[in-house]
Amino acid sequence: MPRSLLHHLSLLMALGGVLAVAVPQGRAAAAAAPDPMQIPLTSDIRGTNPGVNRDANTDTIMMHVLEGLVGYREDGMPDLLLAEALTVSPDGRRYTFRLREGLLFHNGRPVTSAEVVWSWRRYLDPRTNWTCLADFNGSRGLKIETVEADDPLSVSFTLNRPQPLFLTLMAGFNCGGGAILHPDSVDAEGRWREPISTGPYRIANWERGRFIDMEAFDGYHALPGPPDGNIRGKVALEPHLRWLIIRDASSRLAALVKGQVDVMPEVPAAEMLQVRRLKGVHIVTAPMLGSYGILVQDQDPLLADRRIREALAAAIDRQALARLVTEEIGRAHV
Numbered sequence: 604m605p606r607s608l609l610h611h612l613s614l615l616m617a618l619g620g621v622l623a624v625a626v627p628q629g630r631a632a633a634a635a636a637p638d639p640m641q642i643p644l645t646s647d648i649r650g651t652n653p654g655v656n657r658d659a660n661t662d663t664i665m666m667h668v669l670e671g672l673v674g675y676r677e678d679g680m681p682d683l684l685l686a687e688a689l690t691v692s693p694d695g696r697r698y699t700f701r702l703r704e705g706l707l708f709h710n711g712r713p714v715t716s717a718e719v720v721w722s723w724r725r726y727l728d729p730r731t732n733w734t735c736l737a738d739f740n741g742s743r744g745l746k747i748e749t750v751e752a753d754d755p756l757s758v759s760f761t762l763n764r765p766q767p768l769f770l771t772l773m774a775g776f777n778c779g780g781g782a783i784l785h786p787d788s789v790d791a792e793g794r795w796r797e798p799i800s801t802g803p804y805r806i807a808n809w810e811r812g813r814f815i816d817m818e819a820f821d822g823y824h825a826l827p828g829p830p831d832g833n834i835r836g837k838v839a840l841e842p843h844l845r846w847l848i849i850r851d852a853s854s855r856l857a858a859l860v861k862g863q864v865d866v867m868p869e870v871p872a873a874e875m876l877q878v879r880r881l882k883g884v885h886i887v888t889a890p891m892l893g894s895y896g897i898l899v900q901d902q903d904p905l906l907a908d909r910r911i912r913e914a915l916a917a918a919i920d921r922q923a924l925a926r927l928v929t930e931e932i933g934r935a936h937v
Contacts, residue, residue: 639816639843641864643855647812647848652795653779654726654734662776664815664846666833667804669782672700672719673774674833681770682834684826685714685783685801695765702756707822708785709798709805716752722784723750723760730793735778745769780833803839817844859884872929888932 648661653669674684683689688701706714726733727740727747739747746763753759762769773781785799798806803823808816819839830836847864849855856874858864860881870878870886878886899915901907921935 639845640841641845641847642866643849643858643864644846646850651798653782655732665779666776667817668798668800668802668806669780670801671773671781671783673770674780675774676834677832681774684834696762697759699757699759706801706824708801709820710785710787712785714801715755716758718785719758719783720750720752721786735775738772803837812848815846
């Protein structure tokens, strides 16, 4: 790709995507049923070590289990999660987090600043192979110089320079959300065992290639208020979840029709018409942010004129295009 294309995405278009969930009507009494809620997963997860050997499905599963000092709100902005207060030094280099009181790990042990220090020093150790290490070790400019416990509930991060996106980077899903872990997550030699974190669910059983069982964590302390992204209102409505590995799209749809799964998240737009015809199935949508870009070669004599590119951008009916690519369930953010 010519270098110039990277600098002239002049017809960038943001569309409102959707998360579509198909729910059979027979699940109405699920809260009283002992059977787990069954959910299809397009492929098995790669592992449970936060931010290590991960993909989108791994992130989906692990965000039910893991929590960090901060997380993302529904609007995509970072906000406090395990921390209840944050103080930033005048020079923008020292971030001091105050932990919420009464937080528990999945093993019943209290969350203190010692585990925050242990978790982040482990992430910053190259031997961990953490996906996001380069964002925090100076390779890309920002470096966490120290992580220190000030008292049992306060921990401070010292940076080499101010970084306005520090909290955004900490909360990244691909980074495991900077999850705070109990040291028993590894064995005596430091080898990974299992994620002992603070989320509303814990992994009870993982049979590779078949299913992942989750159990609600009775000791979970949710932030009050209505649901807001990965921050507030995280209530485990189902005591037991089973994520079934079903790689084939038609097999997932057949499992829904037969009642072998209860919820099918992320229904592709191409399957929406078929799903709409199914009896006893509800479709629930929620807005998500997706973007579609049209790349323009600005070395062409005609397209080199900015006014032509702006005219092309103005001529696009974004709402019509959004309805077309999402089977009438998406809308454009103009």
